[in-house]
Amino acid sequence: MLEKKYDPGSVEATWYAFWEEKGYFSPEFQAAGKAYAITIPPPNVTGELHMGHALQHAIHDAVVRWKRMQGYRTLCLPGTDHAGIATQMKVEQQLFAEEGKGRHDIGRETMLGRIVAWKQQYGGTILKQLREMGCSYDWDRERYTMDRSYARSVLSAFVRFHERGWVYRGRRMVNWCPSCGTVISDLEVEEREHEGHLWHIRYPGLEGGPDVVVATTRPETMLGDTGVAVHPEDRRWQRAIGKRVMLPIMDRPIPIVADRYADPEMGSGAVKVTPAHDPNDYDIGLRHGLPEIQVIGFNGEMTGEAGAYRGMDRFACRNAVIADLKELGLLERIEDYEHMVPHHDKCGTSIEPLPMDQWFLAMRSLADQALPALKKRKIKYVPDRFREYSVEWLENIQDWCISRQIWWGHRIPVWTCEGCGKMLVRVDAPDRCDACGSRDLAQDPDVLDTWFSSALWPFATLGWPDQAEDLKTFHPTDLMITGRDILYLWVARMIMTAVEFVDEIPFGTVLVHPTVQTRDGKRMSKSLGTGIDPRELIKRYGADATRLSLLYQCGSSQDVRFDADVVDNHLQDSPITESCRNFCNKIWNAARFVQMNLERDDVHSAATPQVDPFDTADRWILSQYNHTVCAVTGSLEAYRFDEASRTLYEFVWNAYCDWYLEIAKVRLNDVDPEPGTTARRVLVHVLEGALRLLHPMAPFVSEALWQQLPHSGEALIVAKWPEADRRRFDETAEREMALLRKVVGTIRNIRGTMRVPPGRRADVHLKVNSVEVANVLTRFEVYLGALARVADLRIGADIVRPPASASAVLKDVEIFVPLQGLIDLDLERKRLKKEIEKMEALLGGLDRKLSNTGFLNNAPAEVVTKEKGRHAQYRSALGRLNENLEAVTS
RNA sequence: GGGCGAUUAGCUCAGCUGGUUAGAGCGCUGGUUUCACAUACCAGAGGUCACUGGUUCGAGUCCAGUAUCGCCCACCA
Secondary structure, three states, X not given: OOOOOOOHHHHHHHHHHHHHHHOOOOHHHHOOXXXXXXXXXXXXXXXXXXXXXXXXXXXXXXXXXXXXXXXXXXEEEOEEEOOHHHHHHHHHXXXXXXXXXOHHHHOHHHHHHHHHHHHHHHOOHHHHHHHHHOOOOOHHHOEEOOOHHHHHHHHHHHHHHHHOOOEEEEEEEEEEEOOOOEEEOHHHEEEEEXXXXXXXXXXXXXXXXXXXXXXXXXXXXXXXXXXXXXXXXOHHHOOOOOOEEEEOOOOEEEEEEEXXXXXXXXXXXXXXXXXOOOHHHHHHHHHHOOOOOOOEOOOOEEOHHHHHHOOOEHHHHHHHHHHHHHHHOOEEEEEEXXXXXXXXXXXXXXXXXXXXXXXXXXXXXXXXXXXXXXXXXXXXXXXXXXXXXXXXXHHOOOOEEOEEOOOOOOEOOEEEEOOOOOEEEOOOOOOOOOOOOOOOEEEOOOEEOHHHHHOOHHHHOOOOOOOOHHHHHHOOEEEEEEOHHHHHHHHHHHHHHHHHHOOOOOEEEEEXXXXXXXXXXXXXXXXXXXXXXXXXXXXXXXXXXXXXXXXXXXXXXXXXXXXXEEEOOEEEEOHHHHHHHHHHHHHHHHHHHHXXXXXXXXXXXXXXXXXXXXXXXXXXXXXXXXHHHHHHHHHXXXXXXXXXXXXXXXXXXXXXXXXXXXXXXXXXXXXXXXXXXXXXXXHHHHHHHHHHHHOOOOHHHHHXXXXXXXXXXXXXXXXXXXXXXXXXXXXXXXXXXXXXXXXXXXXXXXXXXXXXXXXXXXXXXXXXXXXXXXXXXXXXXXXXXXHOOEEEEEEEOOOXXXXXXXXXXXXXEEEEEXXXXXXXXXXXXXXXXXXXXXXXXXXXHHHHHHOOHHHHHHXXXXXXXXXXXXXXXXXXXXXXXXXXXXXXXX
16 A cells, blocks of 8 residues: 655665666667667766756656657666866865875876776766666666776777877967966866956157057066057057067067057057967967067966066966056056956866967868768757757867876877887887887877867767677667757767767767756856755655656756755755655555555556446546647657646646546446446556656656556566557547536636535536537536535526526536525625626627628638637627626616 | 847746637635545636737737847957
């Protein structure tokens, strides 16, 4: 016997262990099916589950479970990313906290050992959290971007790119993070708004030339200025071009050059040029042969080139330079200035653009190879607009700086012979030089950008470069589910590498899911205190409710405003998740009811049970059920999880529980056993099907209940996905039930308004306009009795309004509830007047419509006929309402 | 600066290709401890569909513009 309440905690661990033990997560379980594969976007090994992950994996697991039930040989491959910078940072922090040491104090090898140890101890907690969510992934195939075989894939890719001639060493302006001590990619740069200043500085003219006033947001960089640029057509500066000015403080004469970069509209029209510290200035420097003077070092402190400021922190230096300029009387003006400052998204340090030698990967050919797949829609994007953006991004792609000056990662497989200088590029470390035989080989100290390894994810996890069985079976994969933020950074690169290395697009569909925001549309972030830990949701409402709530809110727009109150990163409450929990409890109790009423010989049958053809309720719920099967399947096919969950919620709660189950109670209590038997079979059949539909979205409660009901097969997780039986669509039953619901609702309304005590039965007289309606209502007599608490029911065309009765007018039925002694005439008049007003408004609208010749001439005939019919109906209803009002007025 | 998305009840959101009285959940009001469920049941109140124009017989739905919020991209001192 089921408990009175659904307790997620006691169910989740048990069934998860059961599934895993039985091996249902492995595609081998369905050896016969057609393959369906997803490789999950590997979260950082340092990561912890946040709401974005929770949504992403609610989707992943819903799709995977659904496909598994459809009989596919389903693989969802999990894993983690070694996240070079993030992981190294974490271990460095730990090292510093515990021993007060930096990584250079312990050396590269020791540091790497520490990181490996750290991963073994703490890494991958996020994968455990995915299990708590119920994710049915193939843990036997779990991969890590630093495991041995994955490393082989990564190095092989590098070597092949090198053979193609696409890997090169070049000097470029790169984004340097002084805190992490490494270059980072453009895509890891986050522009943050900064309320700073614009300092206007006077550079005194030399050789009879004019003084120049330049403006800057970074005065400390002036120490490295090697020129001033003006626009070649700027008339104010014609005579100054070619002359020099004196750079203050450094007392270095620097030239005034003509360059189109200078904007005559801005300030004085002259711009200072610091080739070593600004990407634009770097280009100007190249065009005019200006020297680079690097005054800010890689550690963020001023270099020897900064003269007296040497060793000073870059921000302290800014203040010092300003003070000194002020003293020299050369600081013309200070303006408040709001602008964007680039920061490293991982550590929050403001990045320093610096020219450096780095490894690059030429992207043009890779992009060109991949573009046709996108343009010809070989990959489906959901929503499609993201395909367009990806095309645009690939068309304007820049070469990729792939080297990083950190230790944790795939070390660049390039060795230089100390003997003859030859460069060796190998997957396996060479022990001697090909050319001169020297054993004195030095490996490049840098490691590859973490995204270089994740770019290979779909096929590297399946065994590439080997001709692995999994690669043949599961590649190309079917679906890639991702957020917008890494659409280019990651997804576009996976497409390019797959086309290059396995000559296939890596996935058939890219599903771009919404971003989870706070209720008021703000970014959900721990540092803002607006983050929710999904585990708090799970703990409070259960994993199923958490998943349902995420899916229920996952519509076609680009954001999900998660309905929850959060204070200080802690969940206060989440109304929508609570609703979902209540839904789980609802279906739990529906199952409990069915279970309580089961008899020994009730077995589950996949076939639709025989129904009494005259029983509208049976036919109706089967019709509704089969429509629900269609709708839910269709919604899942369109990845509309909000629709799928809403449809199911409404079916279970508003159709099955509110109406069918209540009607079934009447039948189960019938003295004749026959109606009860049919009702039990229908109850079981429909509930069993609803549980199957629910399983992808709420796996735990559905499995737990399914196991308690008559069923065939050993587990719901591998049960067959329902197929709609269209022969059960039944318009007549739908129409008749709609009438019953309307009549019951109206009687309840009258009872409520007239404050008829709920326990008290009341007589009801129904005046009908046709024999057909009379017959339908007569068949519903017992249901009306139970659902609307009717005592004596009279039905007929010749019903006369009983005295002292409340009344209501429906399309085919006029309802009278005699209430001698109970009726409050004022209330009844008010009720009727309200109805009359409503009806008059409707009628007014229709009058206008039907007297509009434009409408009569242009609207389709069927619409006109329909509106005329409605007009007649409303007119008659209004007449009867007025009669009834008169009857209670006299 | 460019692109995209959103704007419907107090809150979170549905509303497909334009055509019955714009829906749901939560919240609110009133009633019910009725033998599945008080995490429930029954009823009720609550909306000039952001604004302004346009197309149309007819617009929440299509088009244009405006406003507000948000996201992505962009080297402007």
